[in-house]
Amino acid sequence: MANYKSKVLVVGGTGYIGKRIVKASLAQGHTTYVLQRPEIGLDIDKLQMLLGFKEQGAHLVEASFSDHQSLVNAVKLADVVICTMSGVHFRSHNILLQLKLVQAIKDAGNVKRFLPSEFGMDPARMQDALEPGRVTFDEKMTVRRAIEAANIPHTYISSNCFAGYFAGNLSQFATLLPPRDNVQLYGNGNVKVVYMDEDDVATYTIKSIDDPRTLNKTVYLRPPENILTQIQLIEKWEKLIAKKLEKSTISAQDFLALMKDMDYAGQVGIGHFYHIFYEGCLTNFEIGENGEEASELYPEVQYTRMESYLKRYV
Numbered sequence: 001m002a003n004y005k006s007k008v009l010v011v012g013g014t015g016y017i018g019k020r021i022v023k024a025s026l027a028q029g030h031t032t033y034v035l036q037r038p039e040i041g042l043d044i045d046k047l048q049m050l051l052g053f054k055e056q057g058a059h060l061v062e063a064s065f066s067d068h069q070s071l072v073n074a075v076k077l078a079d080v081v082i083c084t085m086s087g088v089h090f091r092s093h094n095i096l097l098q099l100k101l102v103q104a105i106k107d108a109g110n111v112k113r114f115l116p117s118e119f120g121m122d123p124a125r126m127q128d129a130l131e132p133g134r135v136t137f138d139e140k141m142t143v144r145r146a147i148e149a150a151n152i153p154h155t156y157i158s159s160n161c162f163a164g165y166f167a168g169n170l171s172q173f174a175t176l177l178p179p180r181d182n183v184q185l186y187g188n189g190n191v192k193v194v195y196m197d198e199d200d201v202a203t204y205t206i207k208s209i210d211d212p213r214t215l216n217k218t219v220y221l222r223p224p225e226n227i228l229t230q231i232q233l234i235e236k237w238e239k240l241i242a243k244k245l246e247k248s249t250i251s252a253q254d255f256l257a258l259m260k261d262m263d264y265a266g267q268v269g270i271g272h273f274y275h276i277f278y279e280g281c282l283t284n285f286e287i288g289e290n291g292e293e294a295s296e297l298y299p300e301v302q303y304t305r306m307e308s309y310l311k312r313y314v
Helices: 018-027 044-055 068-075 095-108 134-149 198-208 230-241 252-261 264-277 306-311
Strands: 008-011 032-036 059-062 080-083 113-115 155-158 182-186 192-196 217-220 227-229 246-250 291-293
Touching: 008 018, 018 032, 018 044, 018 198, 032 044, 044 059, 059 068, 068 095, 080 095, 095 134, 113 155, 134 264, 155 198, 182 230, 192 198, 192 230, 198 217, 227 230, 230 306, 252 264
Parallel strands: 008 032, 008 080, 032 059, 080 113, 155 217, 182 246, 217 291
Antiparallel strands: 192 227
16 A cells, blocks of 8 residues: 555646646656636636646646535545645735635545645744735635644645745846846845755655655755855855856845835735845744654655756856
């Protein structure tokens, strides 16, 4: 029985992390279902991605969040449900829609593990987060409470900073490209951050789904060589382009002051950056008995270091 590979249903499979979860699930030999929502309308990119998954061996399952029975029927096909709906405000923010999925999982009664849409910092540690950015954590905690109240077996994935949003740009706010002349440091730039290659996030996530050690726990993705300060990250880039960047620094106070001229999504982002780069919320705690660290559990995963991640930007 130890070798049984759970059947996986991915909800949000066309998203930034979702498409990688589908790929990792197939790569690790799981029968993989991907929810296809009739609401896709004329979104040709999403449809073609879904058809691509089908060619790679995934099964498409039609279901809608506005049709409870269709969700229940979809959930009944799988042992493990992974939700990757976006919680990023400048894209689409659907965290609470998962409450409908929780209800469907409860009613279906067959699911051995549910992984809700987390994939960021641990919301259980963000009780004192700033407004308005705390909405992300509050909503994720609302979903967690619903999961736990329904006694649904679960695993929460805390994957820290996606490299595409935080490493490729040397952690600069509101850009995705690395600067080649001037770079801004948050404070002294010496706070430890965890940067993760997005494909590795998916690999570790799928590894955890049939693992008894991760049942009802939070899995933190903190591979030791990817725990870096902003300065260390910048040094890796400087080495790649053989050039020193001009560094300026912004104090916590000045950084937070940027919020007042921003739209809602920008304000949310400033709050999150503040907690990560000034408070060190990703690394300022020990992983306790309710958590596990992914690279310790799965030392066989050759995770991507940030030197090689940054090479694509040169």
